Amino acid sequence: MRILVVDDEESILVPLEFLLKKAGHQVVLARxxxxxxxxxxxxxxxxxxxxxxxxxxxxxxxxERAKALSQRPKVLVLTARGREADRAKxxxxxxxxxxxxxxxxxxxxxxxxxLAGGR
Amino acid sequence: MNPLVLLLSLFLYLGLLFLVALLGEGRWxxxxxxxxxxxxxxxxxxxxxxxxxxxxxAATEGASFLPIYLGxxxxxxxxxxxxxxxxxxxxAHRLTSWADFLYLRFGHGxxxxxxxxxxxxxxxxxxxxxxxxIAQAFLFLRGEEEPLTDIxxxxxxxxxxxAILFGTRRLDPSERHQGLVLAVAFESxxxxxxxxxxxxxxxxxxxxxxxxxQNRPELLSLLLPPEDLAGYLEWASxxxxxxxxxxxxxxxxHVSVVENTDPQHLRLAAWAFxxxxxxxxxPVLPLALFGRLLLPEGNPDLYVLALPLxxxxxxxxxxxxxxxxxxxxxMVVVESLALSILISNHLLxxxxxxxxxxxxxxxxxxxxxxxxxLLAYLYFRLAGEAYALVAMGLISFVAVAQLxxxxxxxxxxxxxxxQGALAGLLGGIAVWxxxxxxxxxxxxGWLPPFFxxxxxxxxxxxxxLGVRGLDPVTHGFLAxxxxxxxxxxxxxxxxRRMALQEERTGEVEELAALLRRVLGPEAEESFRxxxxxxxxxxxxxxxxxxxxxxxxxxxxxxxxxxxxRAVPPEALREEVxxxxxxxxxxxxxxxxxxxxxxxxxxxxxxxxxxxxxxxELLAAVSHELKTPLTAVRALAEILEANPDLSEEExxxxxxxxxxxxxxxxxxxxEILAYTRLQAGVPLARSPTDLRALAVEALAxxxxxxxxxxxxxxxxxxxxxxxxxRDRVLQVLLNLLHNALRHARSRVRLELLANQxxxxxxxxxxxxxxxxxRTLVFEPFQSFSGGTGLGxxxxxxxxxxLGGRIWLEEGEGATFAFTLPLEVEHEDSGGRR
Numbered sequence: 001m002r003i004l005v006v007d008d009e010e011s012i013l014v015p016l017e018f019l020l021k022k023a024g025h026q027v028v029l030a031r032x033x034x035x036x037x038x039x040x041x042x043x044x045x046x047x048x049x050x051x052x053x054x055x056x057x058x059x060x061x062x063x064e065r066a067k068a069l070s071q072r073p074k075v076l077v078l079t080a081r082g083r084e085a086d087r088a089k090x091x092x093x094x095x096x097x098x099x100x101x102x103x104x105x106x107x108x109x110x111x112x113x114x115l116a117g118g119r
Numbered sequence: 120m121n122p123l124v125l126l127l128s129l130f131l132y133l134g135l136l137f138l139v140a141l142l143g144e145g146r147w148x149x150x151x152x153x154x155x156x157x158x159x160x161x162x163x164x165x166x167x168x169x170x171x172x173x174x175x176x177a178a179t180e181g182a183s184f185l186p187i188y189l190g191x192x193x194x195x196x197x198x199x200x201x202x203x204x205x206x207x208x209x210x211a212h213r214l215t216s217w218a219d220f221l222y223l224r225f226g227h228g229x230x231x232x233x234x235x236x237x238x239x240x241x242x243x244x245x246x247x248x249x250x251x252x253i254a255q256a257f258l259f260l261r262g263e264e265e266p267l268t269d270i271x272x273x274x275x276x277x278x279x280x281x282a283i284l285f286g287t288r289r290l291d292p293s294e295r296h297q298g299l300v301l302a303v304a305f306e307s308x309x310x311x312x313x314x315x316x317x318x319x320x321x322x323x324x325x326x327x328x329x330x331x332x333q334n335r336p337e338l339l340s341l342l343l344p345p346e347d348l349a350g351y352l353e354w355a356s357x358x359x360x361x362x363x364x365x366x367x368x369x370x371x372x373h374v375s376v377v378e379n380t381d382p383q384h385l386r387l388a389a390w391a392f393x394x395x396x397x398x399x400x401x402p403v404l405p406l407a408l409f410g411r412l413l414l415p416e417g418n419p420d421l422y423v424l425a426l427p428l429x430x431x432x433x434x435x436x437x438x439x440x441x442x443x444x445x446x447x448x449x450m451v452v453v454e455s456l457a458l459s460i461l462i463s464n465h466l467l468x469x470x471x472x473x474x475x476x477x478x479x480x481x482x483x484x485x486x487x488x489x490x491x492x493l494l495a496y497l498y499f500r501l502a503g504e505a506y507a508l509v510a511m512g513l514i515s516f517v518a519v520a521q522l523x524x525x526x527x528x529x530x531x532x533x534x535x536x537x538q539g540a541l542a543g544l545l546g547g548i549a550v551w552x553x554x555x556x557x558x559x560x561x562x563x564g565w566l567p568p569f570f571x572x573x574x575x576x577x578x579x580x581x582x583x584l585g586v587r588g589l590d591p592v593t594h595g596f597l598a599x600x601x602x603x604x605x606x607x608x609x610x611x612x613x614x615r616r617m618a619l620q621e622e623r624t625g626e627v628e629e630l631a632a633l634l635r636r637v638l639g640p641e642a643e644e645s646f647r648x649x650x651x652x653x654x655x656x657x658x659x660x661x662x663x664x665x666x667x668x669x670x671x672x673x674x675x676x677x678x679x680x681x682x683x684r685a686v687p688p689e690a691l692r693e694e695v696x697x698x699x700x701x702x703x704x705x706x707x708x709x710x711x712x713x714x715x716x717x718x719x720x721x722x723x724x725x726x727x728x729x730x731x732x733x734x735e736l737l738a739a740v741s742h743e744l745k746t747p748l749t750a751v752r753a754l755a756e757i758l759e760a761n762p763d764l765s766e767e768e769x770x771x772x773x774x775x776x777x778x779x780x781x782x783x784x785x786x787x788x789e790i791l792a793y794t795r796l797q798a799g800v801p802l803a804r805s806p807t808d809l810r811a812l813a814v815e816a817l818a819x820x821x822x823x824x825x826x827x828x829x830x831x832x833x834x835x836x837x838x839x840x841x842x843x844r845d846r847v848l849q850v851l852l853n854l855l856h857n858a859l860r861h862a863r864s865r866v867r868l869e870l871l872a873n874q875x876x877x878x879x880x881x882x883x884x885x886x887x888x889x890x891x892r893t894l895v896f897e898p899f900q901s902f903s904g905g906t907g908l909g910x911x912x913x914x915x916x917x918x919x920l921g922g923r924i925w926l927e928e929g930e931g932a933t934f935a936f937t938l939p940l941e942v943e944h945e946d947s948g949g950r951r
Contacts, residue, residue, distance in 0.1 A: 009746055009750065010775065011746075011747065011750035011754070011775045011778065011779050012746065012749060012750050012753070014754075014771065014772070014775055015750065015753035015754050015757055015772070015775075016753070018757060018768070018772075019753070019757065022761075053742075080741075080742040080743075080745035080746050080749075081738075081742055100745075101745040101746060101748070101749040102745050102748045102749035102752050103749060104752065104756070105752075105753055105756045105757070105760075
């Protein structure tokens with residue numbers, strides 16, 4: 001499965017990349033919303049793991065743009081802001097799943113597997 | 120005599136009068152204000168009745184005409200006591216008549232109108248008498264006696280015009296009318312000189328009359344004093360009556376009080392006026408005797424004219440005529456003016472106020488002059504030769520004297536009450552009407568003879584209680600004045616003295632506006648000028664005085680009601696002040712309560728905001744904590760679950776772990792600093808080397824810079840100051856972390872020293888977006904994933920140290936802050 005991970009924090013990207021690769025996925029990293037859109041336009045992904053708090057273009061904007069793509073990946077939203085409003089907004093914009101930080105590795109991996117299995 | 124010459128000289132004389140009045144208003148103003156003019160104007164007392172009637176009286180009744188002039192002479196002796204008091208009262212309260220005084224003194228609403236109305240009724244016949252004198256003299260000189268052709272009507276109209284022109288220029292009748300005064304003084308001079316000349320010429324041509332009396336015993340008796348009690352009583356009562364009339368006649372009040380420009384004038388008047396009366400009476404007896412000797416068939420009242428004609432001296436007769444005219448016109452003008460003021464101030468202005476037409480008061484005053492004049496003329500035409508006119512001079516005097524008990528007791532006796540004054544006046548008027556006025560009308564045939572006889576012998580109008588032998592005037596005068604005085608005294612003794620008249624107070628502004636409405640801008644101006652420094656009570660009093668002078672006291676009081684409020688009498692004042700003080704205290708207490716309530720509300724709002732800020736802080740902090748915590752947890756789990764990691768990977772994860780824990784501890788530091796700041800922990804100031812501090816801060820952020828590949832530059836001057844080093848370090852770290860987070864390749868720290876220490880931290884990042892520039896120092900306004908506390912904390916810390924922090928314009932972002940340069944005081948250092 002091709003997975004795009006979008007987060008501005010090095011300390012989040014590194015362990016996620018390690019774990020997802022170890023689980024047998026192809027992983028592409030993006031540090032900003034712009035980078036994420038560029039990656040999406042260059043290739044297709046099955047899943048996008050998206051942090052909402054990004055410098056510049058934020059996660060919601062990326063979600064909105066991604067909706068317009070012909071082949072849209074499923075989206076797992078990650079956020080430190082566990083607020084209901086954010087969750088509802090993300091789901092309304094087409095995100096498939098929502099996880100609040102801090103999360104455990106196993107939870108994340110099982111969520112990813114679930115989304116992959118639902119395909 | 121040629122009637123044309125007569126007419127011409129009459130109108131020439133009247134024209135001269137207008138001229139003199141005009142000059143008095145203009146060039147001769149100072150003359151009009153001289154004591155001599157004042158003294159001569161007092162001689163308005165001597166009317167045509169004096170000029171011609173005295174001789175007639177002397178010719179029939181003998182020397183009993185003299186008391187008429189003795190009374191005023193005696194009154195003048197009392198002037199120092201009476202007139203000065205009256206003058207100061209009149210000046211203070213702008214009195215225009217005795218009716219004003221009665222209203223002012225007693226405050227009874229009925230007294231003013233009653234006195235005014237009564238005076239008008241009582242004095243109209245007296246005015247008519249003057250017109251008759253002019254008409255009669257004119258006819259006599261023409262050589263006719265019947266009918267009375269109307270020389271009186273044009274004269275009356277001209278005099279009304281004169282009074283209107285020179286007496287009602289302004290609304291305020293208490294203003295002086297110099298033209299009028301000068302004209303009256305001039306007339307007094309004319310009539311004196313005329314009578315003296317007539318007497319002198321007659322005496323010079325005919326010699327002394329007295330030797331010729333030897334064989335005329337009936338004439339001799341004219342020179343003898345009265346023989347019986349009734350005669351003495353008549354004398355005494357005439358002295359008293361004329362004295363009172365001199366005081367209370369409206370025209371006398373007008374010339375002696377209203378027109379008085381200087382109380383010092385009284386000194387001259389006190390001797391010069393009696394002298395005037397003496398001089399004008401000198402020719403009376405000789406003329407009367409010669410009249411009786413030479414003209415036994417003639418009308419004694421016309422001897423003054425007839426004797427010069429008898430001597431064949433036409434010009435002298437003309438002069439005598441003009442003297443009579445001058446005596447009559449002066450009286451008519453001043454009396455009609457005084458009566459019109461009485462009418463307008465006491466009878467008309469309350470009506471006009473009710474019909475909201477007070478503005479037309481001056482117009483109505485002029486109308487009343489004309490009306491009074493026409494009524495007098497009408498009375499003269501109707502009464503003709505009737506007794507009602509002939510005897511009216513003294514009957515009018517008696518009417519006027521009815522004001523005396525209330526007036527004099529009001530002036531000198533505190534115990535006089537309004538009820539007493541009213542009872543006295545009403546009683547006096549009733550007796551006057553019953554004993555004098557109605558019988559006079561009955562005698563003229565206008566009323567049935569019943570009014571001469573009365574319902575019972577004891578009630579005979581001209582002999583109450585069966586008294587006989589007194590002449591009607593003396594009888595009526597004594598009866599009415601006795602009852603009047605008795606009632607005034609008695610009722611006053613048996614009625615409670617009213618508390619002092621209610622005082623009122625008001626605002627100068629409102630009073631001034633009222634004055635402007637009623638009296639015009641000039642009055643307002645002068646009021647403002649005078650009332651500037653006065654308390655409300657006195658300002659209200661002043662306004663009332665100004666108004667009273669123009670519209671009458673009763674109307675003034677009514678007008679003031681709208682813009683003033685009552686001042687409580689002395690007894691209540693203390694309680695009221697107490698209540699006022701209490702209410703003031705209560706108000707202050709309520710104010711304090713309100714203040715406290717507001718402070719509480721503000722404190723509550725502050726706390727609420729603080730609480731909200733705490734919530735936001737918690738949310739922000741928890742958000743900031745969650746990212747590193749997530750990383751730490753993930754990294755730790757990876758390390759734990761993968762013991763077979765390559766050395767390279769393990770090292771990478773461990774260094775990430777270290778970095779995140781550093782970040783966590785920095786976050787904790789910031790939060791602690793924030794709570795310390797909120798709790799107001801005091802400064803810990805010590806001598807600090809700012810350069811060393813800057814180097815320390817650079818060393819602390821050096822690992823982060825290296826990791827991000829950012830070059831640190833610095834330019835640090837040597838600066839020492841007294842400050843809290845930990846706080847300065849915190850600020851520096853916050854700014855440097857902020858800069859490192861945004862910089863592309865370079866961060867620069869500068870330290871400069873001028874009047875104060877200046878730190879500047881700049882980066883080559885994208886800079887602060889314009890819409891965020893004003894918000895960067897507000898809490899929880901993160902634009903870059905920081906806590907949102909860094910810059911807010913920096914600002915609060917810098918401000919707590921006495922410095923300023925700001926965002927500079929330019930490429931990238933440049934934050935600068937200052938610190939005051941201070942040195943430790945030696946003494947405080949010594950104590951440590």
